[in-house]
Amino acid sequence: MSIGIIGAGISGLTLAHALQEQGVEYHLWEATNRAGGYIGSTRETGPDGQSYLRELGPNSLLGDSALLRWIDSLGLTPELVFSNDVSKHRFIYRNGQYRQLPGTPPALLFGPFFSLRTKLAAARELWNKTTSPPGETLGQFFRRRFTPEVVDYALGPFVAGIYAGDPERLLVAETFPSLLTYERDYGSVLRGLIKNQGKTERKQSFSFRNGMQMLTDALAASLTGLSLNDPVSRVERLPDGWLVTTPSGSTRVDQLVVATSTDVAAQLLADLAPALSDALVQINYPPMTAVHTAYKRADVRHPLDGFGGLNPKVESRFSAGHIWSSSVFAGRCPDDEVLFTTFVGGQQSVDNARLGDDIIRQRVHQELVDGFGIQAQAPVWQSVFRWEKAIPQYDARLAAVRQQVDALDLPNLSICANWYGGVSLSDCIGKARSLATALAAKPLVKKF
Numbered sequence: 438m439s440i441g442i443i444g445a446g447i448s449g450l451t452l453a454h455a456l457q458e459q460g461v462e463y464h465l466w467e468a469t470n471r472a473g474g475y476i477g478s479t480r481e482t483g484p485d486g487q488s489y490l491r492e493l494g495p496n497s498l499l500g501d502s503a504l505l506r507w508i509d510s511l512g513l514t515p516e517l518v519f520s521n522d523v524s525k526h527r528f529i530y531r532n533g534q535y536r537q538l539p540g541t542p543p544a545l546l547f548g549p550f551f552s553l554r555t556k557l558a559a560a561r562e563l564w565n566k567t568t569s570p571p572g573e574t575l576g577q578f579f580r581r582r583f584t585p586e587v588v589d590y591a592l593g594p595f596v597a598g599i600y601a602g603d604p605e606r607l608l609v610a611e612t613f614p615s616l617l618t619y620e621r622d623y624g625s626v627l628r629g630l631i632k633n634q635g636k637t638e639r640k641q642s643f644s645f646r647n648g649m650q651m652l653t654d655a656l657a658a659s660l661t662g663l664s665l666n667d668p669v670s671r672v673e674r675l676p677d678g679w680l681v682t683t684p685s686g687s688t689r690v691d692q693l694v695v696a697t698s699t700d701v702a703a704q705l706l707a708d709l710a711p712a713l714s715d716a717l718v719q720i721n722y723p724p725m726t727a728v729h730t731a732y733k734r735a736d737v738r739h740p741l742d743g744f745g746g747l748n749p750k751v752e753s754r755f756s757a758g759h760i761w762s763s764s765v766f767a768g769r770c771p772d773d774e775v776l777f778t779t780f781v782g783g784q785q786s787v788d789n790a791r792l793g794d795d796i797i798r799q800r801v802h803q804e805l806v807d808g809f810g811i812q813a814q815a816p817v818w819q820s821v822f823r824w825e826k827a828i829p830q831y832d833a834r835l836a837a838v839r840q841q842v843d844a845l846d847l848p849n850l851s852i853c854a855n856w857y858g859g860v861s862l863s864d865c866i867g868k869a870r871s872l873a874t875a876l877a878a879k880p881l882v883k884k885f
Contacts, residue, residue: 441690446474455873468668478648526743738810
């Protein structure tokens, strides 16, 4: 059996690498001149020759020992950079300043961040017998079990940071199904969290010396069956497989894996699965603009002793939040400077992401000055990067797509992408490796 994979983002790369390691014949097609998809890292030079590491997409990976062993198998262990201890602290903008968010149930109940009403609601949540109806959003779930304050000042900023999303649209069943499991099995989210503490291995946050792109570059360099600048224009179902057509020619494969964004998948599947194709076109990817800004450390009053600061929508800030990149990982900027990564846009602030570069630069600078006590008329260095389509939204539309994929009657077709079964990097890597194992176990697999 030969495997055809369309799309060389993290999912396609990981799948191809796993198949190659198991000796399975495959071919991986990528439409652009670079593998890696949304993962991108660049070293930029400042006005005085300074070096800045700019992450254009994901800033880190969260993984357990199994993932780290896989990283080691790629020869990347010497390049690993683990997050600093202060990154465990998360801050939320509230009432004119960034305040540390409680990280444990006791801190939630006894700390100063939330109101007495929310603390009492958290205590009552242990005996809240209500259950989730079908199609419940994250916002509805947390208001039902806690209070609107939790939605505004914890959930909303959190999902804006992870999904660039809106808690009033994202579905709890699609984003955090474990919450529904806790509700069903323990009668309480808090009780479920407490009961399951220590049952899973603690995960570590890490990146690489020259950024996340080192991972996708290493995967791409290891592959013998990768074709760049080779977009798939057509896939045709054969009695015994698939015919994949690209500028480099037509290739027959036994099994086909789609590892592309939803718009590309919709085009490829238009004739094969028209209902699924129509649904894929409807998937929402909000725009996001990433702004990297550096200042002299001496000009910044705030200690920046955490991962970063998120901005709740109710606070009417310009950006979704700021990662304190130089606090999280070493080597991101000169030692006498600090580097912020600011995210503008997402589902809750679409229009802001599409403002002009000069306006975004100025608005971000002013927000940083106001929020962190910066005494500088201008940044030492600043850069803007745009994603017109950032992260697929796990809302009702995507739930409908998942149901159609699950019911699809194309036994030799698989989906391996961030819009199906989990959006995080660790999700995508895990799904791809599991799929490779399943494909390699099929009868008549052709090995080299």
